[in-house]
Amino acid sequence: MERKKLVLVGNGMAGIRCIEEILTLQPDRFDITVFGSEPHPNYNRIQLSNVLQGDTTIEDITINDWNWYSENRITLYTGETVTKIDTEEKVVYSDQHRAIKFDQLILATGSIPFIIPIPGSDKKGVTAFRNIEDCEKMIEYSKLYKKAAVIGGGLLGLEAARGLLNLGMKVHVVHIADYVMEKQLDSTAGHMLIKELKEQGMNFLLGKQTTEIFGEQDVEGLMFSDGEAIQADLVVMAAGIRPNVQLARESGITVNRGIVVNDYLETNIPHIYAVGECAEHREIVYGLVAPLYDQGKVLAKRICGLEGHAYEGSIVSTKLKVSGVDVFSAGEIFEDDKAKSIKEYNEWENTYKKVLIRDGKISGAVLFGDTSEGNRLLSMINKGAEVTEYFKKEKEESSSVSFVGMMSDEEMVCGCNGVTKGEIVSAIQTQGLTTIDEVKACTNASRSCGGCKGLVGDLLQLTLGDKFSQANQKEPICSCTTLSRDEVIAEIRDKNLTYTREVMNVLGWKTDGGCSKCRPALNYYLGMIDPVQYKDEKESRFVNERLHANIQKDGTFSVVPRMYGGVTSPEQLRKIADVAEKYHAKLVKVTGGQRIDLFGIEKEHLPSVWAELDMPSGYAYGKTLRTVKTCVGESFCRFGTQDSMGLGIALEKKLERVSTPHKVKMAVSACPRNCAESGIKDVGIVGVDGGWEIYVGGNGGTHLRAADLLCKVKTSEEVMEITGAYFQYYRETAHYLERTSVWVERMGLEAIKSVLKDKEKVSELNNRLDEALAVLSDPWKEVINDETIQKEYYNKVNIPVTIN
Numbered sequence: 001m002e003r004k005k006l007v008l009v010g011n012g013m014a015g016i017r018c019i020e021e022i023l024t025l026q027p028d029r030f031d032i033t034v035f036g037s038e039p040h041p042n043y044n045r046i047q048l049s050n051v052l053q054g055d056t057t058i059e060d061i062t063i064n065d066w067n068w069y070s071e072n073r074i075t076l077y078t079g080e081t082v083t084k085i086d087t088e089e090k091v092v093y094s095d096q097h098r099a100i101k102f103d104q105l106i107l108a109t110g111s112i113p114f115i116i117p118i119p120g121s122d123k124k125g126v127t128a129f130r131n132i133e134d135c136e137k138m139i140e141y142s143k144l145y146k147k148a149a150v151i152g153g154g155l156l157g158l159e160a161a162r163g164l165l166n167l168g169m170k171v172h173v174v175h176i177a178d179y180v181m182e183k184q185l186d187s188t189a190g191h192m193l194i195k196e197l198k199e200q201g202m203n204f205l206l207g208k209q210t211t212e213i214f215g216e217q218d219v220e221g222l223m224f225s226d227g228e229a230i231q232a233d234l235v236v237m238a239a240g241i242r243p244n245v246q247l248a249r250e251s252g253i254t255v256n257r258g259i260v261v262n263d264y265l266e267t268n269i270p271h272i273y274a275v276g277e278c279a280e281h282r283e284i285v286y287g288l289v290a291p292l293y294d295q296g297k298v299l300a301k302r303i304c305g306l307e308g309h310a311y312e313g314s315i316v317s318t319k320l321k322v323s324g325v326d327v328f329s330a331g332e333i334f335e336d337d338k339a340k341s342i343k344e345y346n347e348w349e350n351t352y353k354k355v356l357i358r359d360g361k362i363s364g365a366v367l368f369g370d371t372s373e374g375n376r377l378l379s380m381i382n383k384g385a386e387v388t389e390y391f392k393k394e395k396e397e398s399s400s401v402s403f404v405g406m407m408s409d410e411e412m413v414c415g416c417n418g419v420t421k422g423e424i425v426s427a428i429q430t431q432g433l434t435t436i437d438e439v440k441a442c443t444n445a446s447r448s449c450g451g452c453k454g455l456v457g458d459l460l461q462l463t464l465g466d467k468f469s470q471a472n473q474k475e476p477i478c479s480c481t482t483l484s485r486d487e488v489i490a491e492i493r494d495k496n497l498t499y500t501r502e503v504m505n506v507l508g509w510k511t512d513g514g515c516s517k518c519r520p521a522l523n524y525y526l527g528m529i530d531p532v533q534y535k536d537e538k539e540s541r542f543v544n545e546r547l548h549a550n551i552q553k554d555g556t557f558s559v560v561p562r563m564y565g566g567v568t569s570p571e572q573l574r575k576i577a578d579v580a581e582k583y584h585a586k587l588v589k590v591t592g593g594q595r596i597d598l599f600g601i602e603k604e605h606l607p608s609v610w611a612e613l614d615m616p617s618g619y620a621y622g623k624t625l626r627t628v629k630t631c632v633g634e635s636f637c638r639f640g641t642q643d644s645m646g647l648g649i650a651l652e653k654k655l656e657r658v659s660t661p662h663k664v665k666m667a668v669s670a671c672p673r674n675c676a677e678s679g680i681k682d683v684g685i686v687g688v689d690g691g692w693e694i695y696v697g698g699n700g701g702t703h704l705r706a707a708d709l710l711c712k713v714k715t716s717e718e719v720m721e722i723t724g725a726y727f728q729y730y731r732e733t734a735h736y737l738e739r740t741s742v743w744v745e746r747m748g749l750e751a752i753k754s755v756l757k758d759k760e761k762v763s764e765l766n767n768r769l770d771e772a773l774a775v776l777s778d779p780w781k782e783v784i785n786d787e788t789i790q791k792e793y794y795n796k797v798n799i800p801v802t803i804n
């Protein structure tokens with residue numbers, strides 16, 4: 001039978017999901033052509049927030065890569081916009097003068113960001129947050145500028161603001177209402193959220209109407225209706241979206257706010273359908289993927305000529321994707337004459353729960369601080385559960401795995417993709433699935449926002465027991481390969497692979513040359529496995545590590561020489577002062593790691609600066625030991641009974657320079673008053689009666705974590721031995737870019753303790769560490785002594801390097 005011609009306009013999340021459904025139902029029914037204005041294959045727009053927040057990369061958010069289209073014989077035109085539809089002749093025309101005939105046409109044109117029509121909204125530095133290019137623009141701006149303003153305190157604005165904070169910008173959220181996310185939260189939850197985000201460093205301007213964006217060509221700031229103003233180098237418009245309906249409207253298709261569709265996603269013109277954010281169904285336009293995927297399912301059946309349910313609308317639920325903040329909202333959120341609520345506010349634990357009840361049935365919920373009940377409530381809302389059911393369930397206890405155990409089969413696990421517990425368990429059992437990725441591929445659960453990954457993992461654990469624990473280790477190191485970190489390392493050892501290209505070729509990498517995630521990771525693993533033979537590949541390193549200095553937003557560099565244990569001398573200080581003056585350092589600053597940072601050094605001056613300082617590199621840029629902060633200890637302090645400085649200096653001298661999966665910070669305090677802040681370091685040593693306590697896995701950064709007590713030892717020598725073994729164990733078992741705070745949680749403190757209690761293992765680990773340490777030299781000295789490197793990397797031509 002001749003295939004019918006199906007054309008999809010819009011290569012986004014809703015349209016392509018509908019195509020996937022069609023391919024599952026009837027893979028050979030259509031010749032499919034897809035047009036997408038964006039130059040990329042179909043990607044996960046939701047994950048842009050995670051890209052901005054640094055949790056994933058652009059490379060990793062592709063949903064269907066180019067191969068998928070060819071494998072399914074889909075003709076894809078990217079970077080090409082459909083500008084006209086001839087509904088009589090059934091032809092679409094593109095902006096590249098292409099005309100394609102169709103038998104069936106799906107419009108999935110999505111939305112366009114609402115740019116507030118005020119003077120200055122077209123200035124350089126104003127951006128929406130909708131696509132990859134917007135995301136890249138923000139990341140670029142964050143490297144050059146400091147001040148950002150986000151207009152709109154909805155889900156998008158807050159996720160953008162968190163991303164910009166992570167990128168080091170100072171952020172103001174300008175919001176028109178008195179509290180944020182007023183569409184999803186009530187005032188109590190909204191204000192709790194503001195308080196939490198303020199603690200994370202976000203600034204809020206509430207009840208503010210922006211009247212102008214001022215500046216010459218570039219943005220310089222915002223003006224408000226009350227006459228106040230703020231400065232900003234970047235303005236992100238996150239004030240809502242509008243359905244993208246221009247093409248439909250101009251083609252004579254009925255449009256209200258969105259393209260008007262019936263319960264089968266049909267427009268007023270036969271054979272033309274609309275799905276996704278561009279569609280208006282029963283006067284509602286949706287802006288979240290769950291309803292759009294429901295629509296896609298219904299439409300797929302309709303287009304394939306199969307009997308199916310009508311689409312009757314969706315109850316939406318949302319979760320804010322900001323780490324450290326748990327917010328959930330679903331269904332109705334405000335009380336009225338008929339809708340009453342049950343509220344629980346726990347000031348001590350900073351949690352809030354509100355459950356709405358209409359006609360005796362659960363109709364909505366708002367959760368803050370603890371969202372573990374979100375899915376259960378969503379299921380209850382969806383099926384219109386009686387309030388008695390809610391009270392019955394509430395009494396039952398809920399540890400994480402027992403919590404999924406208690407869920408009924410009909411309860412929703414993945415809200416985005418509408419996948420229930422029963423469907424997942426059945427897929428695990430009948431298809432032999434053992435990993436989250438396999439469940440994702442088979443059922444779609446966890447394929448969108450990823451918020452349900454934990455529950456899917458718990459279900460695997462529940463269904464498979466120990467079999468899951470082993471299988472779960474397998475997560476590919478990036479999308480260039482299906483191999484996990486452990487598998488790659490095993491293959492490198494097994495096949496004796498010696499350089500990154502070889503690893504990629506032999507292990508069948510999907511991409512030529514890898515990506516920004518796997519290249520540095522492979523470089524690290526290869527060096528860790530064979531520190532003696534492996535030649536570090538500079539090109540695989542991030543720019544700061546290549547150049548051995550930290551690039552700053554104005555393109556200059558900062559230079560931090562090492563000051564072991566934070567101890568310096570008049571001679572060093574004189575040298576630093578001379579160099580700072582001679583090379584016009586724009587700022588001389590004492591760092592949190594107890595040393596001195598020279599800012600504003602030009603790249604071509606770096607070798608001369610290092611030569612004249614004649615101090616070792618402080619590796620302030622590296623994935624290695626950064627600093628060992630010390631308190632003054634017994635030398636001067638009245639409370640100190642231990643030599644904290646001596647121990648700190650010995651540790652720093654021993655462990656400096658060797659590569660680690662991520663940066664490592666240490667501290668030594670000579671008594672529990674902890675002046676060197678040992679409790680928030682990767683390794684923190686604290687002097688106590690009769691010896692030292694060793695703490696591990698602390699973090700004072702974005703993900704604040706108090707360190708755990710690893711062990712107590714009597715002597716400084718034992719500290720050196722245990723710390724060395726711990727350091728090497730982390731080097732050998734952590735994923736690249738995994739901080740010790742995350743690694744400790746993944747491995748389990750008890751598991752780490754048991755390795756370090758084993759004397760033989762401690763000795764072996766220290767031997768391997770010594771082997772790695774033996775081959776290291778100071779990178780600054782290497783550059784000073786090598787004119788080719790100076791020319792190649794520092795464009796250094798005419799400044800003579802003098803070594804004191």
Ligand SMILES: Cc1cc2nc3c(=O)[nH]c(=O)nc-3n(C[C@H](O)[C@H](O)[C@H](O)COP(=O)(O)OP(=O)(O)OC[C@H]3O[C@@H](n4cnc5c(N)ncnc54)[C@H](O)[C@@H]3O)c2cc1C
Binds near residue numbers: 108287
């Ligand atoms: C940063 C961010 C985070 C988000 N987080 C979440 C979340 O956590 N949970 C959630 O449920 N939702 C979230 N969303 C919303 C979700 O991404 C959208 O609901 C979903 O992507 C909409 O899918 P769509 O296919 O309708 O539209 P889109 O994904 O916008 O796709 C439409 C595509 O059509 C193309 N197009 C338009 N007109 C034409 C034309 N004439 N010719 C050719 N191509 C055309 C567009 O360029 C676009 O690529 C988020 C959105 C953003 C921006």
Ligand SMILES: NC(=O)c1ccc[n+]([C@@H]2O[C@H](COP(=O)([O-])OP(=O)(O)OC[C@H]3O[C@@H](n4cnc5c(N)ncnc54)[C@H](O)[C@@H]3O)[C@@H](O)[C@H]2O)c1
Binds near residue numbers: 049153175182241
């Ligand atoms: N986690 C998630 O589920 C998630 C994350 C990001 C985006 N999204 C979706 O993406 C879409 C866009 O998100 P959004 O947050 O822009 O939309 P939104 O409409 O939900 O929120 C926009 C916010 O901007 C405010 N606003 C409007 N005009 C303003 C003005 N002039 N000045 C200051 N504030 C103003 C509104 O009061 C509103 O709270 C939505 O459909 C949203 O659901 C979802």
Ligand code: SF4
Binds near residue numbers: 631
């Ligand atoms: S940690 Fe104790 S010993 Fe060290 S400086 Fe503080 S009070 Fe003194």
Ligand code: FES
Binds near residue numbers: 413415445449451452
């Ligand atoms: S809940 Fe978003 S992917 Fe499952």
